[in-house]
Each structure stands twice: as C-alpha cells, then as structure tokens.
Amino acid sequence: MDEDRIKQLLRREEGPKLDFKATLNLNTEGEKKELTKDVIAIANSRGGRGYILFGVQDKTKKLLGIDPVDFREEQIQQIIYNRSDPPVPVRVDFQEYRGVLLAVITIFKSSHKPHQMLQNGAFYIRRGSTTDVARRSEIAGMMQENGIVSYETVPLPRASMQDLDQELLQSYFSNLQVGGENPKEILMQVLGFAKKIDNDKLIPTIGAMLLFGYDPSLYLPQCYVNLTNDETVYHITGNLFSIVQRTCDLVRDMILDPHYPYAAIEEALGNALIHRDYLDISRGVHVDIKDNCIEISNPGALVAGNKSVKYMGDRNPERRNPWLYERLLIMEQGKRFINMGSGMSRMKEALSERGRIRFVNLGSKNLFKVILPR
Known part of the structure; x- marks a missing residue:
C-alpha cells in the first residue's frame, strides 16, 4: 500500500x-x-x-x-x-x-x-x-461457481423420465457400452442424468432436463430465449439444442443477408445458454435484432469477476456450469459448443469486416452481453 x-x-x-x-x-x-x-x-x-x-x-x-x-x-x-x-x-x-x-x-x-x-x-x-x-440463490450461485455443489445434478421431483426425449438419450448412449442389468439406468445415475428419490423412483436431474427435455420450461421457467425484432417478440422454449437451432433459423429469416457470418451468432447464443446463471429464475436469454447490431444478453456475469479481455485470451477459462459443458461435448453433433474457450476470439475475427464486436460484463447486474455488428 x-x-x-x-x-x-x-x-x-x-x-x-x-x-x-x-x-x-x-x-x-x-x-x-x-x-x-x-x-x-x-x-x-x-x-x-x-x-x-x-x-x-x-x-x-x-x-x-x-x-x-x-x-x-x-x-x-x-x-x-x-x-x-x-x-x-x-x-x-x-x-x-x-x-x-x-x-x-x-x-x-x-x-x-x-x-x-x-x-x-x-x-x-x-x-x-x-x-x-x-439470498438463497446467491449462496447457491457462489457454491456452484466454487465447485461445492453442481446445480445441474439436482433432481426435479415433479418431473418424470417420460419428460425426456428418448431418441436424444439413445443417441447419447449409442457409443457407450456397459454390462449388467439395466445398463441405461446405471448410466443415467452415474452421469448425473437421474437420481432415485425416497420411493426408489428414478427422476431426471436439472441437467438432463436442459439437455434432453421436451419442454424444460415446464419445470425450469428460466429456460427460454426471447427474440425481439422491431415490435415482434418470439418466445422460444425447448431443450438447449432445439432452442439454438430454432432461434438461429429465425434470425436468418430476419436478417436475410447471405454473407453474414451466422456462425458468430450461433456461437454467442450457445455461450449464453450454456454458461448463463440458471439459478436466476426470473430471467431468460434475450436476443434483440436492431438495425445496426444484434444484442445477446444472459443472466450470469463472467465467473469470479473475470474481465472479458482476459477471458477472451484464455484457452481454458473458468466456466459456469462445467458439468453441462462437459456433457455437451460428448453428445454435440453440430460442433456449436466444442470450442467455447476461444469463442470470443473467433467471433471477433469472423466479424472483423463488419465492425467491432463488444463484450459487456455487468457484475453488479449479474449480466453478460454480446453486441454483434450488422
């Protein structure tokens, strides 16, 4: 001093x-x-x-x-x-x-x-x-960020295994082989996709619902994207893969620019959904299509107060929801989530001819925003 x-x-x-x-x-x-x-x-x-x-x-x-x-x-x-x-x-x-x-x-x-x-x-x-x-959610958030608890492996008592898309689950397990009785049930528990409650009933976890659920918003009201274009608002729900796909399809139809690097939008949206703060149940992810830019914001400032400049240059940054991220790497076919660590740099490079991309980390509001030039 x-x-x-x-x-x-x-x-x-x-x-x-x-x-x-x-x-x-x-x-x-x-x-x-x-x-x-x-x-x-x-x-x-x-x-x-x-x-x-x-x-x-x-x-x-x-x-x-x-x-x-x-x-x-x-x-x-x-x-x-x-x-x-x-x-x-x-x-x-x-x-x-x-x-x-x-x-x-x-x-x-x-x-x-x-x-x-x-x-x-x-x-x-x-x-x-x-x-x-x-508050309780703030305490839980600190515990999750510091690896004390994993939010994604918390069971959803009101949900059932029938709420999960069995085809998506089968796709995930297709390359895994486990012997013995009920191998799928064993894997579901080992991987944190399901847990048994008091009556020995198998129920899905929050993470499984986000990845495989038909409509996670029935149990997780914060799991949505609001897409705004002029005065029109689209409320998009579903599992993480379907939300990304449907949102990106709508954005393409709105922008109508065959030369725009849409991969940058897909990357920013994927980041927002994977690394958002799911303990904040009052807010979803917002995508705002404006004349000169596209704003994508999500609840959840960068973990541990990291600055976006430092985060952008880090090939292995500290991430929120690491459990969710790791499982996505195994099941993801479109390669949207594979290289999230270098995603900021790649978005910046992809949009270099369009203008400056901005990353806004609002710790006091627990909010992160990406502003993509048009």
Whole structure:
C-alpha cells in the first residue's frame, strides 16, 4: 500500500469492493461481529481484492485520520478468523496521506466462497455500498461457481423420465457400452442424468432436463430465449439444442443477408445458454435484432469477476456450469459448443469486416452481453 494506491481508492465511490469508515472500535462482541460481517460481505462479492479504508468520512471523504493503537493486525486477523468460515484472508496496512495517517484492511480475492458468520450462520454480500444478507440463490450461485455443489445434478421431483426425449438419450448412449442389468439406468445415475428419490423412483436431474427435455420450461421457467425484432417478440422454449437451432433459423429469416457470418451468432447464443446463471429464475436469454447490431444478453456475469479481455485470451477459462459443458461435448453433433474457450476470439475475427464486436460484463447486474455488428 502506498500513497498512489490510497489516492486511487479515494477517487472511487463506495461499492461492493470498497468501504470507507471513520473509526474502528473492537471493544464489544457486537463491534467485532460488525467488522467481520463487512469483511465477509466484501469477500463474497464479485470482483478481485476489496478494501476497507479507515480514517475517512464515508459521505464526504474528509480525511479524519486514525490512532494506530486501534489497529493491531494480529488482533484483527484473530477476530475475523474466529468468526468466519472459511476464514477470510486479510492484511492491515498503514499509510500517511496528506499529513493524515490512514489504515487499510485488504480483503484478498477468495476461491473459498461463500464465507459465512460462524455465530449466526448467515452469509453476507455487498449490494452497492451496503452490507446485506445473501439470498438463497446467491449462496447457491457462489457454491456452484466454487465447485461445492453442481446445480445441474439436482433432481426435479415433479418431473418424470417420460419428460425426456428418448431418441436424444439413445443417441447419447449409442457409443457407450456397459454390462449388467439395466445398463441405461446405471448410466443415467452415474452421469448425473437421474437420481432415485425416497420411493426408489428414478427422476431426471436439472441437467438432463436442459439437455434432453421436451419442454424444460415446464419445470425450469428460466429456460427460454426471447427474440425481439422491431415490435415482434418470439418466445422460444425447448431443450438447449432445439432452442439454438430454432432461434438461429429465425434470425436468418430476419436478417436475410447471405454473407453474414451466422456462425458468430450461433456461437454467442450457445455461450449464453450454456454458461448463463440458471439459478436466476426470473430471467431468460434475450436476443434483440436492431438495425445496426444484434444484442445477446444472459443472466450470469463472467465467473469470479473475470474481465472479458482476459477471458477472451484464455484457452481454458473458468466456466459456469462445467458439468453441462462437459456433457455437451460428448453428445454435440453440430460442433456449436466444442470450442467455447476461444469463442470470443473467433467471433471477433469472423466479424472483423463488419465492425467491432463488444463484450459487456455487468457484475453488479449479474449480466453478460454480446453486441454483434450488422
């Protein structure tokens, strides 16, 4: 930490990864919990490192200064270690700035989210500049992104095996050979396509429904694409393959340009459907056909706060829904999903003569958008 870094932090407004505080009091258990709560919230929020800057008035950013006696690093780390699970790694720094001594607690980027408060079991995140209790879907999203749970292997109790397209399933299993009784039933469970519930009944998982379901939106209302062209809106449902095919066919009919690189649209749409945040049940994927561009947006910012520029150059990026992606590679015939890691670069290259393609990562809205030039 140095003066330049302090200057940069003071230029910013409070947000998910930055908090200004006038003082630090750790005399009571309540005050210790408040510090831990803020640290947990910043650690759980999207992005890289976070900072709590002490000795600064939060509204005006007036420099007040601190007493270094109140900031014993060993004590602060011990407080956080004993009250957070997993413990959040932090560092305490002092820096003089414009004749005033300030303290900074750096909260390092965590690969062990979600962190929770041990005393009450609560999970916290930052909503803008405010610390708040995380919602169930937000907790599940953090667990999925960090490999603690796999959303796709959760069973759908209201669904049945008859909701799955048996021809698609047979196509998937055609090259697999397993001996013994009921080999298909065994494979369905081993691959995470089905699970047995209390009465020993085999039911499909969310992942199986997305891949093989006749109409996944009956059980997963977020599984759809809304395609907008002028005032007309097309609501497209089905399994992932049928959604991509039907949407791309409609887009071709709307654009009517034989020289347009439609593979770029197909790639962007495939990415949006595979790597979207399915825990966000209030939104689907949206495709908006405009005069000068095509916008494809999906709920689910890049995993772990990755920046699109860094993601675009990564041949093996960190992906949301890796279970779904891996199974698609096995069954996919049209090769839409094979090279998702380099998809951004390929889209950029395919559209280079048309104009600049834009990737917009909106972490605060948990949204990712691709804007393709026409």
